[in-house]
Amino acid sequence: MGNQDSNLKVRSLQQGLIDPSPELHIDRSTANMKKKVLLMGKSGSGKTSMRSIIFANYIARDTRRLGATIDVEHSHVRFLGNLVLNLWDCGGQEAFMENYFASQRDNIFRNVEVLIYVFDVESREIARDLHYYQSCLEAMIQNSPDAKVFCLIHKMDLIQEDQRDMIFRDRENELKDRSKPIDCTCFRTSIWDETLYKAWSCIVYTLIPNVKELEISLTQFANIIDADEVLLFERATFLVISHFEQRPHRDTTRFEKVSNIIKQFKLSCSKVVAQFQSMEVRNSKFAAFIDIFTSNTYVMVITSDPKIPSAATLINIRNARKHFEKLEKESQNSLVK
Structure with a gap:
């Protein structure tokens, strides 16, 4: 049953995200970055x-x-x-x-x-x-x-x-x-x-170009994989650049707490000549996955459905990379006229 759920999740992600929808058009008027x-x-x-x-x-x-x-x-x-x-x-x-x-x-x-x-x-x-x-x-x-x-x-x-x-x-x-x-x-x-x-x-x-298009894609991604929350971190600073949540949470600074904790852990890894790549935390109530996403971002996915196996979420993250890399490249191409 777990493998069947995994296959369904992966298939729906591939169908829903790899081809950008019309509303994800990138504004190419942003010339000076x-x-x-x-x-x-x-x-x-x-x-x-x-x-x-x-x-x-x-x-x-x-x-x-x-x-x-x-x-x-x-x-x-x-x-x-x-x-x-x-x-x-x-x-x-x-x-x-x-x-x-x-x-x-x-x-x-x-x-x-x-x-x-x-x-x-x-x-x-x-x-x-x-x-x-x-x-x-x-x-x-x-x-x-x-x-x-x-x-x-x-x-x-x-x-x-x-x-x-x-x-x-x-x-x-x-x-x-x-x-x-x-x-x-x-x-x-x-x-x-x-x-x-x-x-x-x-x-x-406030300085990120095309951030609304990025948020639309992040919302689509979260809905397709049944995630409770999805966060996008800038890779070097671990600042939160976009997020999606199914419902408001009482702790309004929890994203930034994660930024702070993971960045400190990442710095600790570098001191022993190790590179932080991914992390999974799971208990009886939720599972949290942090992984390299695009060349410039990390993603954090939080799920509370115990029927979704870890393998399905990790494959979905991997399959979504192509779409979000394409969004980044289209934004970069807006520099060239």
């Missing part, structure tokens, strides 16, 4: 630490040895193969900040896709922090009026747990008010937990 991202905030707010954890495989305790950023540090991070994040990590010392708004104003703030402004939640100079933030917004309105703005209320682990919600809400309300007419999105973050992955996953999501 290089996205300028400004990372700003006062010195010591934690900008370089979070960048190093997400993109340079640092673990939290190792960020203590990072020095202060001098002027602007540029880095190009390849994300999902063809998307390049042009990160400008701007030093937050007062002399540098003043210079950004004077002689470097056009250079810094022109052609920006995303501004990420980091606030130290324990800062004793809130008025000055807000002054520089609003100066950034004025420069953005002049030079990059369509850019998205994200505010990270950082180092939340230093606040007593029963005070965090209230303090975050107060800061968020003030920032949204000070940001008008720009709409800013706020996140609470800490390098010591999954909140950092939550924020950066949401930020990077």
Whole structure:
């Protein structure tokens, strides 16, 4: 009976996914996949630490040895193969900040896709922090009026747990008010937990081309294989780039917890010269599979139907790779005109 179920699942997947449906047409108008991202905030707010954890495989305790950023540090991070994040990590010392708004104003703030402004939640100079933030917004309105703005209320682990919600809400309300007419999105973050992955996953999501088509395919894939949840992770950073769930879950940060745990495990593997490839976790209530999916992604599939054997799910993942690789390649081909 198990083999029969497996064959049925595999056959339906092959019929349903290998030929893309018309609504999965890739928009070829996206010609420039290089996205300028400004990372700003006062010195010591934690900008370089979070960048190093997400993109340079640092673990939290190792960020203590990072020095202060001098002027602007540029880095190009390849994300999902063809998307390049042009990160400008701007030093937050007062002399540098003043210079950004004077002689470097056009250079810094022109052609920006995303501004990420980091606030130290324990800062004793809130008025000055807000002054520089609003100066950034004025420069953005002049030079990059369509850019998205994200505010990270950082180092939340230093606040007593029963005070965090209230303090975050107060800061968020003030920032949204000070940001008008720009709409800013706020996140609470800490390098010591999954909140950092939550924020950066949401930020990077806004930069991914054709992400809606990717989500349609992920939903089709999940429905065909009777999965409760499917997550797509970027291969290098393990940020969540897309997900599907049959029903809402009470733990809204569980995806990012998985990102954090698996990335730490992946780094541990690399220290013993081993490469993380796949994992299966199973108990009486569910089975979870994490496997390499495309050349740029990992996939996580969660099922709760005990009648679906592991072999069927693994074969379905393997058969779906061709379809999702094709989506990625079509997106990359949009660069060539």
